[in-house]
Amino acid sequence: MPPVVETIADLRARVAGWRKDESARIGLVPTMGALHEGHLSLVREMKARTDRVVVSIFVNPAQFAPHEDFDRYPRNMEDDLAKLATTRADLVFAPGVAEMYPHGFATGIEVAGPSAGLETDFRPHFFGGVATVVAKLLIAALPDIAIFGEKDYQQLLVIRRLTVDLGLPIEIIGGAIVREPDGLAMSSRNAYLKPDERRIAGKLNLVLKGVASRARSGHAIPATEAAGKTALLEAGFNSVDYVAIRDAETLEKIETLFRPARILAAAKVGATRLIDNFAV
Amino acid sequence: MPPVVETIADLRARVAGWRKDESARIGLVPTMGALHEGHLSLVREMKARTDRVVVSIFVNPAQFAPHEDFDRYPRNMEDDLAKLATTRADLVFAPGVAEMYPHGFATGIEVAGPSAGLETDFRPHFFGGVATVVAKLLIAALPDIAIFGEKDYQQLLVIRRLTVDLGLPIEIIGGAIVREPDGLAMSSRNAYLKPDERRIAGKLNLVLKGVASRARSGHAIPATEAAGKTALLEAGFNSVDYVAIRDAETLEKIETLFRPARILAAAKVGATRLIDNFAV
Numbered sequence: 001m002p003p004v005v006e007t008i009a010d011l012r013a014r015v016a017g018w019r020k021d022e023s024a025r026i027g028l029v030p031t032m033g034a035l036h037e038g039h040l041s042l043v044r045e046m047k048a049r050t051d052r053v054v055v056s057i058f059v060n061p062a063q064f065a066p067h068e069d070f071d072r073y074p075r076n077m078e079d080d081l082a083k084l085a086t087t088r089a090d091l092v093f094a095p096g097v098a099e100m101y102p103h104g105f106a107t108g109i110e111v112a113g114p115s116a117g118l119e120t121d122f123r124p125h126f127f128g129g130v131a132t133v134v135a136k137l138l139i140a141a142l143p144d145i146a147i148f149g150e151k152d153y154q155q156l157l158v159i160r161r162l163t164v165d166l167g168l169p170i171e172i173i174g175g176a177i178v179r180e181p182d183g184l185a186m187s188s189r190n191a192y193l194k195p196d197e198r199r200i201a202g203k204l205n206l207v208l209k210g211v212a213s214r215a216r217s218g219h220a221i222p223a224t225e226a227a228g229k230t231a232l233l234e235a236g237f238n239s240v241d242y243v244a245i246r247d248a249e250t251l252e253k254i255e256t257l258f259r260p261a262r263i264l265a266a267a268k269v270g271a272t273r274l275i276d277n278f279a280v
Numbered sequence: 281m282p283p284v285v286e287t288i289a290d291l292r293a294r295v296a297g298w299r300k301d302e303s304a305r306i307g308l309v310p311t312m313g314a315l316h317e318g319h320l321s322l323v324r325e326m327k328a329r330t331d332r333v334v335v336s337i338f339v340n341p342a343q344f345a346p347h348e349d350f351d352r353y354p355r356n357m358e359d360d361l362a363k364l365a366t367t368r369a370d371l372v373f374a375p376g377v378a379e380m381y382p383h384g385f386a387t388g389i390e391v392a393g394p395s396a397g398l399e400t401d402f403r404p405h406f407f408g409g410v411a412t413v414v415a416k417l418l419i420a421a422l423p424d425i426a427i428f429g430e431k432d433y434q435q436l437l438v439i440r441r442l443t444v445d446l447g448l449p450i451e452i453i454g455g456a457i458v459r460e461p462d463g464l465a466m467s468s469r470n471a472y473l474k475p476d477e478r479r480i481a482g483k484l485n486l487v488l489k490g491v492a493s494r495a496r497s498g499h500a501i502p503a504t505e506a507a508g509k510t511a512l513l514e515a516g517f518n519s520v521d522y523v524a525i526r527d528a529e530t531l532e533k534i535e536t537l538f539r540p541a542r543i544l545a546a547a548k549v550g551a552t553r554l555i556d557n558f559a560v
Contacts, residue, residue: 008447106393107411107445113386131387139419140447165387167288167420 001085002055004092008140011054011093015141018090024051028143028170030134033057034074034188035083038178042147043087045175050145055084056093056137058100063129074191093141100136109135111165114157114251118264119275122241127158134159138168150174151185153264153277157251177276179205185276192272200236200269204276207231211243212263212280221245221255232267241266241273245280281365282335284372288420291334291373295421298370304331308423308450310414313337314354314468315363318458322427323367325455330425335364336373336417338380343409354471373421380416389415391445394437394531398544399555402521407438414439418448430454431465433544433557437531457556459485465556472552480516480549484556487511491523492543492560501525501535512547521546521553525560 005011018024027046031039039055046053057080064070077094084092108128115127138146146163148156153174160172178186182202193201211228215221228243246253248260261280266273285291298304307326311319319335326333337360344350357374364372388408395407418426426443428436433454440452458466463485464478473481491508495501508523526533528540541560546553 012449102444104393104441105445106395106441107389107391109387109389111387113384115386136447161384161386164382165385167416169292 001081002089002092004081004094006093006095007099008095011091011140014091015052015054015143018052022051025145026050026141026143027053028137028141028146029053029055029089030137030146030148031055031057032059032073032188033080034076034191035080036178036186036188036190038149038151038175038186040083040087041178042149042175043084043089045173046145046147047088049173050143052090053088054091054093054141054143055089056095056141058093058095058133058137060100060129060133061097062101062132063126065123065125068123069189069192074188093137100133108132109162111158111162113161114154116251118242118244118246118251119154119266122266127155130155131158131162135162135166135168138163138170142168143170145171145173147173147175149177150277151177151187151275153262154251157249183209185274187274189272189274192270194270197270197272201272201274203235204232204237204265204267204274205278207235208243208263208265208276208278211245212278215245215257215261215263215280221257228263228265232265237267237269239268241268248279281361282369282372284361284374286373286375287379288375291371291420294371295332295334295423298332302331305425306330306421306423307333308417308421308426309333309335309369310417310426310428311335311337312339312353312468313360314356314471315360316458316466316468316470318429318431318455318466320363320367321458322429322455323364323369325453326425326427327368329453330423332370333368334371334373334421334423335369336375336421338373338375338413338417340380340409340413341377342381342412343406345403345405348403349469349472354468373417380413388412389442391438391442393441394434396531398522398524398526398531399434399546402546407435410435411438411442415442415446415448418443418450422448423450425451425453427453427455429457430557431457431467431555433542434531437529463489465554467554469552469554472550474550477550477552481552481554483515484512484517484545484547484554485558487515488523488543488545488556488558491525492558495525495537495541495543495560501537508543508545512545517547517549519548521548528559 027050109131183205184202229240243265248262264277266275307330389411462482464482495504509520523545528542544557546555
């Protein structure tokens with residue numbers, strides 16, 4: 001199993017050692033634990049691109065609203081470490097809340113631009129919490145590359161913007177979504193799904209594929225988005241936060257498919273909120 | 281004269297070279313130029329503590345409100361470089377606005393805690409702009425120590441909080457206020473003062489000394505603050521934003537002088553806003 005450090009100072013000492021003794025290139029894979037094959041694919045991707053890979057595991061309270069699932073978010077460090085032992089991860093950084101948010105902590109980072117709309121309309125706290133903790137993780141590890149799963153596509157764009165804006169000398173890359181046999185995007189929150197909900201959840205990706213193909217064949221974008229929403233409700237989702245076709249780089253609204261686009265959706269099945277997206 | 285670099289990449293290359301070739305300790309002196317003896321004392325202080333000293337010169341638009349003096353803020357690079365030639369500054373980092381705020385820039389950093397009240401009541405944009413640019417300067421140079429003048433005492437506390445909160449491995453120190461013969465704290469904005477205003481400006485520090493001594497002799501704090509405000513108006517200041525005696529570490533309001541305190545004030549003479557502070 002990879003060794004675990006719990007303080008920023010210990011993380012820095014390891015990374016500094018690798019840089020000095022091995023001239024190593026460093027990769028960082030930030031996670032909230034509850035690791036699944038999607039996370040492990042990010043670790044393998046980083047290991048192919050860098051010499052030493054750090055996986056951080058931190059369930060970040062700042063990105064959950066009070067009514068959200070911070071308390072019941074799945075946590076199983078032993079299981080996570082066993083899974084990481086099957087990869088070639090070199091180090092796990094697993095700080096406690098007091099290490100990341102010291103006494104008197106008062107700093108918040110907000111990224112406008114790609115954070116506008118979509119997730120922010122439904123989780124207004126989310127990207128502020130993400131930007132603050134990711135900035136801290138990037139500053140703590142100062143890797144050459146950090147990787148984030150494309151399932152959280154808007155988050156990936158927010159983090160890329162943040163990294164450029166702060167002038168952090170770190171390349172931010174996206175890792176392809178890993179899917180279950182029926183196409184459901186892997187997510188730690190899939191563990192919440194009851195068997196009948198799990199069957200419905202599997203239709204999210206199929207509906208989005210259909211929407212993408214309608215858009216590609218020239219149907220008007222607003223009507224196509226609305227049809228996607230209807231299709232999700234008919235498939236058994238309880239509510240649909242959004243089905244949106246956006247500019248793939250800026251997430252701005254688009255009228256036509258002249259530039260690369262992305263279809264993004266968020267919907268609830270039972271009490272569980274799922275998100276997914278595809279390139280159009 | 282010290283060499284000048286204009287890009288973050290060039291700054292990083294110089295610093296990396298010093299660290300690699302000389303195992304140098306690096307000091308950073310962030311300024312907005314229009315250098316005076318106060319700034320030069322910070323450079324000398326850094327030079328005594330570190331091996332290589334970078335002085336940044338950047339008039340940061342983000343910390344000026346639209347009605348403030350960004351356009352007329354004094355700028356004279358040639359003069360600044362000549363003054364720095366009298367110190368042993370090793371490098372000047374003088375980025376343009378596009379280098380610090382690249383196209384699409386969307387990130388803002390806010391520090392609550394020590395930024396509450398005082399300057400924020402009168403310049404609500406100020407500390408957000410300061411925190412964002414200072415974070416960028418610290419991340420760009422990654423010095424061992426950075427120094428900020430104590431004239432901007434609240435700013436010093438905000439930057440110290442920011443640095444701890446982001447986990448930047450940098451020591452933040454304050455440099456003592458340098459004063460003119462009549463006690464006026466040196467400031468680039470003193471250049472705005474007409475001769476009769478300059479005479480009034482010199483009374484700010486004397487009034488604050490009187491207020492501090494009243495407080496020390498046991499007068500109630502709110503009455504002492506109010507007396508200071510009256511004294512400034514009587515001395516010829518056009519308006520007084522605040523005269524406040526606060527906890528020296530947190531800037532919280534205090535009832536008694538049991539812990540180290542600081543008296544802080546901001547007042548206008550003519551169109552020029554001056555600030556000053558003393559340990560109580």
